[in-house]
Amino acid sequence: DAGVIQSPRHEVTEMGQEVTLRCKPISGHNSLFWYRQTMMRGLELLIYFNNNVPIDDSGMPEDRFSAKMPNASFSTLKIQPSEPRDSAVYFCASSFRVSTDTQYFGPGTRLTVL
Amino acid sequence: AQRVTQPEKLLSVFKGAPVELKCNYSYSGSPELFWYVQYSRQRLQLLLRHISRESIKGFTADLNKGETSFHLKKPFAQEEDSAMYYCALTNSGGYQKVTFGIGTKLQVIP
Numbered sequence: 001d002a003g004v005i006q007s008p009r010h011e012v013t014e015m016g017q018e019v020t021l022r023c024k025p026i027s028g029h030n031s032l033f034w035y036r037q038t039m040m041r042g043l044e045l046l047i048y049f050n051n052n053v054p055i056d057d058s059g060m061p062e063d064r065f066s067a068k069m070p071n072a073s074f075s076t077l078k079i080q081p082s083e084p085r086d087s088a089v090y091f092c093a094s095s096f097r098v099s100t101d102t103q104y105f106g107p108g109t110r111l112t113v114l
Numbered sequence: 115a116q117r118v119t120q121p122e123k124l125l126s127v128f129k130g131a132p133v134e135l136k137c138n139y140s141y142s143g144s145p146e147l148f149w150y151v152q153y154s155r156q157r158l159q160l161l162l163r164h165i166s167r168e169s170i171k172g173f174t175a176d177l178n179k180g181e182t183s184f185h186l187k188k189p190f191a192q193e194e195d196s197a198m199y200y201c202a203l204t205n206s207g208g209y210q211k212v213t214f215g216i217g218t219k220l221q222v223i224p
Contacts, residue, residue: 041216042120042216043214045211104159105157
């Protein structure tokens with residue numbers, strides 16, 4: 001297994017543009033997490049899914065952020081419109097069960113909004 | 115609300131010196147604590163979890179419920195230990211989210 005796959009690895013865009021980040025969890029895992037990593041705030045949980053259903057999206061910063069998981073093997077995190085303060089590394093992680101099982105992280109997407 | 119505090123953003127030690135990365139938590143329930151590590155150019159990965167009571171790469175961490183701490187320790191630091199370390203907290207069972215600390219960058223000086 002290639003592990004959690006994220007694309008793109010790097011994204012540079014201009015303020016106001018729509019950004020879509022993609023994630024493919026490890027096959028068989030039923031929980032998926034989106035995190036944002038910044039120097040100031042560390043690793044923040046944005047949203048997590050269990051069996052494709054969003055369980056907790058309280059970490060999503062504002063309405064400009066949305067996430068979907070249409071099936072067990074794919075999830076997207078969308079920012080529309082993007083702002084410079086959204087610049088960060090976005091990680092996707094998956095686990096077999098929520099919380100108590102090890103989370104396996106993807107390589108991250110480094111987003112730069114100019 | 116669950117909270118994880120890592121008071122040091124950067125910790126520099128000399129090779130061979132003892133290492134202690136501090137982690138304090140607040141949670142009203144029964145916590146499960148983890149340490150994750152991110153080496154340069156590698157993915158964030160689990161280092162150890164308190165329920166396993168194991169030593170990984172020479173690191174150990176003991177859950178102290180009285181002091182609400184889960185400090186990560188190693189008696190002799192090695193250069194390859196240089197990395198970003200995150201303490202994480204969750205509750206066992208159910209749909210409970212994992213809360214990460216802000217992270218501590220460990221720099222081992224040769």
